[in-house]
Amino acid sequence: xxxxxxxxxxxxxxxxxxxxxxxxxxxxxxxxxxxxxxxxxxxxxxxxxxxxxxxxxxxxxxxxxxxxxxxxxxxxxxxxxxxxxxxxxxxxxxxxx
Numbered sequence: 001x002x003x004x005x006x007x008x009x010x011x012x013x014x015x016x017x018x019x020x021x022x023x024x025x026x027x028x029x030x031x032x033x034x035x036x037x038x039x040x041x042x043x044x045x046x047x048x049x050x051x052x053x054x055x056x057x058x059x060x061x062x063x064x065x066x067x068x069x070x071x072x073x074x075x076x077x078x079x080x081x082x083x084x085x086x087x088x089x090x091x092x093x094x095x096x097x
Contacts, residue, residue: 028045
């Protein structure tokens with residue numbers, strides 16, 4: 001039974017990462033802050049669900065921001081309570097540092 005649950009989970013993750021919406025990011029998710037898209041939104045820290053990256057100025061390093069006691073929701077673009085946080089596949093930002 002545990003094996004079936006694991007296989008279903010892995011298939012779901014694999015399918016979600018190839019849904020055509022983004023490239024899967026294996027890094028920490030830090031954007032290069034080189035495009036308008038990067039300046040206009042927040043980027044999750046793929047290695048820490050309590051933090052996100054924010055580009056404050058073009059061509060400058062992204063700032064790491066923490067959500068004390070909360071988790072960052074990529075979909076909501078804000079810090080949320082853990083009870084409403086959901087894991088989503090990480091996406092590559094348009095540019096890297």
